[in-house]
Structure formats: C-alpha cells, structure tokens
Amino acid sequence: MSDSWLPSLVTATPQEGFDLAVRLSRMGVKLTQPSDQVRDKLRAAYEQDSAQLIAISQVIAIHFQTIAAANNHWRS
Amino acid sequence: MSDSWLPSLVTATPQEGFDLAVRLSRMGVKLTQPSDQVRDKLRAAYEQDSAQLIAISQVIAIHFQTIAAANNHWRS
Amino acid sequence: MSDSWLPSLVTATPQEGFDLAVRLSRMGVKLTQPSDQVRDKLRAAYEQDSAQLIAISQVIAIHFQTIAAANNHWRS
Amino acid sequence: MSDSWLPSLVTATPQEGFDLAVRLSRMGVKLTQPSDQVRDKLRAAYEQDSAQLIAISQVIAIHFQTIAAANNHWRS
Amino acid sequence: MSDSWLPSLVTATPQEGFDLAVRLSRMGVKLTQPSDQVRDKLRAAYEQDSAQLIAISQVIAIHFQTIAAANNHWRS
Amino acid sequence: MSDSWLPSLVTATPQEGFDLAVRLSRMGVKLTQPSDQVRDKLRAAYEQDSAQLIAISQVIAIHFQTIAAANNHWRS
Numbered sequence: 464m465s466d467s468w469l470p471s472l473v474t475a476t477p478q479e480g481f482d483l484a485v486r487l488s489r490m491g492v493k494l495t496q497p498s499d500q501v502r503d504k505l506r507a508a509y510e511q512d513s514a515q516l517i518a519i520s521q522v523i524a525i526h527f528q529t530i531a532a533a534n535n536h537w538r539s
Numbered sequence: 540m541s542d543s544w545l546p547s548l549v550t551a552t553p554q555e556g557f558d559l560a561v562r563l564s565r566m567g568v569k570l571t572q573p574s575d576q577v578r579d580k581l582r583a584a585y586e587q588d589s590a591q592l593i594a595i596s597q598v599i600a601i602h603f604q605t606i607a608a609a610n611n612h613w614r615s
Numbered sequence: 616m617s618d619s620w621l622p623s624l625v626t627a628t629p630q631e632g633f634d635l636a637v638r639l640s641r642m643g644v645k646l647t648q649p650s651d652q653v654r655d656k657l658r659a660a661y662e663q664d665s666a667q668l669i670a671i672s673q674v675i676a677i678h679f680q681t682i683a684a685a686n687n688h689w690r691s
Numbered sequence: 692m693s694d695s696w697l698p699s700l701v702t703a704t705p706q707e708g709f710d711l712a713v714r715l716s717r718m719g720v721k722l723t724q725p726s727d728q729v730r731d732k733l734r735a736a737y738e739q740d741s742a743q744l745i746a747i748s749q750v751i752a753i754h755f756q757t758i759a760a761a762n763n764h765w766r767s
Numbered sequence: 768m769s770d771s772w773l774p775s776l777v778t779a780t781p782q783e784g785f786d787l788a789v790r791l792s793r794m795g796v797k798l799t800q801p802s803d804q805v806r807d808k809l810r811a812a813y814e815q816d817s818a819q820l821i822a823i824s825q826v827i828a829i830h831f832q833t834i835a836a837a838n839n840h841w842r843s
Numbered sequence: 844m845s846d847s848w849l850p851s852l853v854t855a856t857p858q859e860g861f862d863l864a865v866r867l868s869r870m871g872v873k874l875t876q877p878s879d880q881v882r883d884k885l886r887a888a889y890e891q892d893s894a895q896l897i898a899i900s901q902v903i904a905i906h907f908q909t910i911a912a913a914n915n916h917w918r919s
Contacts, residue, residue, distance in 0.1 A: 520571070558646075841852065
C-alpha cells in the first residue's frame with residue numbers, strides 16, 4: 464500500500480475515468496480491510512447480494528463525479 | 540467489457556442524459572458482478588423490492604448530476 | 616417510455632423545480648421496474664414505511680440539487 | 692399542496708437556510724405520503740429510531756448544501 | 768432552538784470547519800427529535816453500533832463539503 | 844482531540860488526498876465515539892462485514908471529493 468497507486472485523476476476518456484472510479488471505490492475498502500484473504504471471502508458473498516452491489520455502484524458514482532470534474536468532463 | 544461503451548458524457552437532451560445515467564448505474568454493478576446469469580437472477584428479486592429500487596434511483600440521481608454538469612445543464 | 620418526458624431542467628420557480636425532482640426520482644424507479652402494476656403494489660407497502668419514505672426524500676434532494684444548479688438557483 | 696410553499700431559496704442567514712433544508716426534507720416525504728394521519732403515525736416510530744433520525748439528518752445535509760450554494764454561502 | 772446557533776459558515780481553520788460539520792449533523796437530528804432525554808437514550812445505543820457511527824460520519828462528510836466550499840477550502 | 848489534526852486540505856498528490864479522506868472518515872466516527880476501546884471492539888466486527896466496509900468507502904468518496912476540489916484536482 465506504500466507504493467504509488469494514484470498519480471493523477473486525469474484520464475484520456477470517460478471510460479477510463481469510470482474504471483478509475485471503480486478502483487477508488489475498491490481502494491476505500493482495501494485501506495480499511497487490508498487482508499486480501501478476508502476481502503476475497505467477503506466478495507464471494509456480496510457479489511451475490513444485489514443490495515450491496517447497488518451500494519458499490521453508488522460509491523463508484525460519487526468517485527466518477529469527482530474524476531469527471533477533474534477532467535472538465537472530457538469536453539473537447 | 541473491453542469494448543468502448545462510454546465515448547462521451549455529452550448528450551443532445553436531458554432525457555438522453557437520464558438514460559445515460561441509468562446505463563452508468565448498471566455498469567457500476569456489472570463491473571463488480573460480470574456474470575449476466577447472476578445479474579439476471581438478482582434482478583428478478585430486486586425489481587420486486589422497493590427499497591432496492593429506491594437505492595438504484597439514488598445511484599441514477601448521482602450520475603445524472605454528473606452528466607447534467609457535463610452538458611452545462613443543456614442550457615441553450 | 617419512448618415519449619419525450621424531460622425536455623428541459625429549467626423551471627419557472629423553485630417549487631416547480633422541486634416537483635420536477637420528485638418526477639425524476641420516480642422515473643429512476645420506473646426505468647428499472649416498468650410495470651405499473653408492480654409499482655402500485657410496492658407503493659402500498661413503502662408509503663407506510665418511514666425508512667423508505669426518507670430514502671425517497673433523499674433521492675429527491677439529490678435531483679433538486681441538480682435542478683437548482685441548472686436554474687442558477689432561481690436568483691433574479 | 693397546490694399552494695405556493697417555496698417562493699425562493701434565498702434566506703437572510705445560514706440558520707434560516709438550515710430551517711428551510713429541514714422543511715424541504717419533510718416536503719420530500721409529504722409529496723410521497725400526503726396523508727397527515729399516516730405521517731403522524733410514522734413519526735411516532737421514527738423519532739425513537741436513531742438510524743432513521745440520522746437518515747433524516749443526511750437529507751437535510753443535502754438540501755442545506757443546495758441552499759448554501761443558492762445563497763453564495765452567505766458570504767458578505 | 769429559537770436562539771441563534773448558526774451565524775456563519777466561515778471558520779478560521781479546516782479543523783474548526785470539521786467541528787461545525789459535526790454540530791450541523793447533530794442539529795439535523797435535534798430539529799427532528801427535540802427531546803434531550805430521548806436523544807440521550809438513543810445515543811447510548813448508536814454509539815455502540817458501527818453502522819450508525821458510519822452513517823453519522825457520512826452526514827458529517829456532506830456538511831464538511833458545504834462548509835469547505837463556503838471557506839474556499841481555506842486556501843490562502 | 845483538542846490538538847491540531849487538520850491544518851490544511853492541501854496535499855501534494857491525489858494519493859495523499861485519498862489518505863486524508865480516509866483519516867477524515869475515521870475522525871467523523873471518533874468525534875462521536877471517542878473511546879479507543881469501544882472503537883477497537885467495533886472494528887473487529889465491521890472489518891468482517893462487507894456492507895459496512897462499502898459504507899465506509901462511501902464516506903471516503905465524499906471526503907475525497909471535497910479534498911480534490913480543495914486541490915483543484917491536482918491539475919498542473
């Protein structure tokens with residue numbers, strides 16, 4: 464975790480920005496629960512649970528809003 | 540998922556922007572649970588569950604806020 | 616649903632903007648659960664459930680924020 | 692409900708803005724559940740339920756953010 | 768509650784802004800449940816409940832966003 | 844808690860901004876439940892609970908949005 468994993472919020476396309484939002488949402492979990500083993504076990508459960516999948520989608524939406532602003536919404 | 544699915548946040552009308560918000564909210568789920576089969580099974584349950592439908596509506600609202608900003612709120 | 620239902624985010628007054636926010640919150644549900652019959656059945660339950668009413672109020676609040684920005688907060 | 696209840700988002704002070712946020716959060720509930728009788732019954736329950744009180748506080752926070760922006764954060 | 772408790776959103780430091788966010792999150796609860804006695808009883812429960820503590824932290828985060836904007840993020 | 848813990852929202856990199864968002868999300872809990880002992884006990888439970896980990900990730904996302912804005916999204 465001490466490595467550099469977030470050098471910039473700038474992405475070439477909206478889609479790459481969305482992918483970054485997904486990564487940030489997962490990093491928010493990882494920094495609280497650093498064990499890969501525990502997170503893998505939890506994933507087996509929540510990926511079958513629509514309420515939690517929707518909650519994850521919400522976290523992604525918030526991060527995507529931030530990243531979109533950082534990229535001036537990729538307006539040419 | 541490696542295909543291009545989000546070339547731009549710009550839409551011609553607010554309504555198309557709302558449709559895009561719906562797609563983004565679903566993509567947030569899909570990138571966490573890529574199996575079409577599992578998502579179809581989950582959908583059968585959550586589309587009968589008002590609490591989850593409201594939660595989905597909230598994710599859409601956040602994405603719509605982002606998209607509206609990207610389009611200068613479609614002000615002429 | 617193929618009809619035009621959202622031509623603009625501009626409203627004459629804050630109150631009309633709030634009404635539009637209510638409509639958008641419902642449309643977020645409708646686009647996920649298009650059946651009027653199912654939604655009517657769900658409504659009978661959630662309109663007696665304060666937690667879900669509060670959740671709906673939250674979705675409205677997010678949409679109202681977007682609409683208020685689109686209208687420059689109706690400042691004269 | 693057909694009466695005018697939201698002529699403006701402008702308030703003289705932050706505190707009046709907060710009071711308006713409280714009113715908007717309640718209006719979001721009222722427009723979904725218009726019956727005073729039902730809402731009074733629900734209130735007796737949720738005002739003893741901290742999770743719902745916190746959820747209400749969150750809706751107020753979102754509306755207060757909107758109102759604060761509408762008032763340029765009351766900066767002189 | 769009729770007294771003045773929110774004269775301004777401006778604070779000298781980010782930390783004072785965070786403290787104000789905490790106060791606003793509590794005020795959102797207090798304006799819905801004014802009884803000190805009831806709130807004290809509820810507090811005994813939710814301060815042992817991590818889900819509710821996280822929910823409170825979320826309300827604080829929203830208010831802090833508003834307050835940070837009001838202070839131009841305390842940039843010199 | 845009377846010590847200074849938040850002198851500025853400015854960080855050198857997005858990653859440091861994310862770390863600060865994590866700290867703010869925890870501080871929101873700490874200011875409500877100041878006992879280290881109680882929080883340690885709660886942590887043992889919530890770090891095994893994916894729903895709460897996702898909720899924490901959401902609080903982090905909101906704070907990160909604020910911090911990113913404070914840093915002009917670290918655009919050079």
